[in-house]
Amino acid sequence: MLLAIESSCDETAAAVLSPPSSLLASHIASQVEKHRPYGGVVPELASRNHLILLNPIISQTLKSADIRIDEIQAFSATSGPGLSSSLLMGNTAAKALALASNKPFISVNHIEGHLCSPFMQMEIKPHIALIVSGGHTLLIKVNEFNNYKTLGSTLDDAAGEAFDKVGKMLGLPYPGGPEVEKLAKRGDPERFNFPRSMINRDNSTFSFSGLKTSVLYALNKIQNPDKQILADLCASFQIAVVEILVHKATEAALKENLNTIALSGGVACNNSLRQALRIRCQKYGLELIAVDPKYSTDNAAMIARAAAERFIRKKFSLLSEDVNPNLRI
Numbered sequence: 001m002l003l004a005i006e007s008s009c010d011e012t013a014a015a016v017l018s019p020p021s022s023l024l025a026s027h028i029a030s031q032v033e034k035h036r037p038y039g040g041v042v043p044e045l046a047s048r049n050h051l052i053l054l055n056p057i058i059s060q061t062l063k064s065a066d067i068r069i070d071e072i073q074a075f076s077a078t079s080g081p082g083l084s085s086s087l088l089m090g091n092t093a094a095k096a097l098a099l100a101s102n103k104p105f106i107s108v109n110h111i112e113g114h115l116c117s118p119f120m121q122m123e124i125k126p127h128i129a130l131i132v133s134g135g136h137t138l139l140i141k142v143n144e145f146n147n148y149k150t151l152g153s154t155l156d157d158a159a160g161e162a163f164d165k166v167g168k169m170l171g172l173p174y175p176g177g178p179e180v181e182k183l184a185k186r187g188d189p190e191r192f193n194f195p196r197s198m199i200n201r202d203n204s205t206f207s208f209s210g211l212k213t214s215v216l217y218a219l220n221k222i223q224n225p226d227k228q229i230l231a232d233l234c235a236s237f238q239i240a241v242v243e244i245l246v247h248k249a250t251e252a253a254l255k256e257n258l259n260t261i262a263l264s265g266g267v268a269c270n271n272s273l274r275q276a277l278r279i280r281c282q283k284y285g286l287e288l289i290a291v292d293p294k295y296s297t298d299n300a301a302m303i304a305r306a307a308a309e310r311f312i313r314k315k316f317s318l319l320s321e322d323v324n325p326n327l328r329i
Contacts (some may be wrong), residue, residue, distance in 0.1 A: 005094050008081070029056070031049050040174065081316070128261045132159045133158065162212045169216055196243055
């Protein structure tokens with residue numbers, strides 16, 4: 001039995017998993033309402049709330065799994081990337097539990113957690129990982145667990161970050177990404193012809209800053225936009241992001257001669273992205289493994305899944321290891 005803790009940003013989460021992939025319980029305490037008045041995550045506020053929420057969320061998770069703390073055989077936590085003060089809360093808690101019980105501690109890369117999340121109920125196999133979240137947009141060639149090659153990342157904003165920033169400039173509630181998707185359902189995706197940055201370049205690099213700026217320019221030309229225009233802006237922006245992501249992911253799979261694409265990260269909740277990627281994969285005879293939406297945003301189940309692979313291989317971490325807010329995969 002593994003107990004995993006995730007606290008890289010503003011979600012306090014815990015999970016219990018029996019290796020390699022039998023999830024017994026997973027719970028998340030969201031702080032979104034506490035940060036909404038500020039229009040974004042306040043690091044000091046996030047870490048303070050992690051301190052308050054960690055014990056209750058761990059107790060709730062153990063109760064749901066119907067096991068005692070002394071039955072846990074290893075403790076794991078996210079070590080980065082993320083907010084330093086938030087990472088310290090969960091990481092220190094897991095280390096303290098490991099030290100007190102004389103059990104192994106397993107440090108987990110948050111990005112690797114996302115990478116493992118589509119495989120919660122199955123063995124990890126060679127694939128192209130498309131990880132799309134508020135902090136990361138990555139294409140990674142996965143040969144097997146812990147054997148990765150990063151093919152490309154974003155030069156500026158991550159896709160999820162661009163969604164949130166566009167939502168903010170349109171006056172939508174925080175977090176803006178889900179609100180943009182909601183409005184886009186009623187909009188015309190052809191109303192505004194926004195650029196598909198770097199889509200035709202022969203590489204796996206992304207850029208969304210120019211697209212975000214194009215939305216701002218379009219908005220500034222409109223006097224008092226009504227709800228339909230806002231919906232059209234959202235739909236046109238969203239389709240541009242989706243086309244870039246889908247094109248880059250499928251081209252990477254074909255170029256690397258892999259027949260599977262795994263989609264993960266918070267933006268993997270976006271139905272337009274899931275549908276477009278599924279259609280493109282069918283066209284080229286590729287298999288799509290999309291993360292279950294409940295494991296797409298920050299959660300401890302994905303951290304436990306990655307920790308389980310390390311537990312099986314007896315790849316334990318030192319208690320002296322520090323968190324790294326800029327950790328790379």
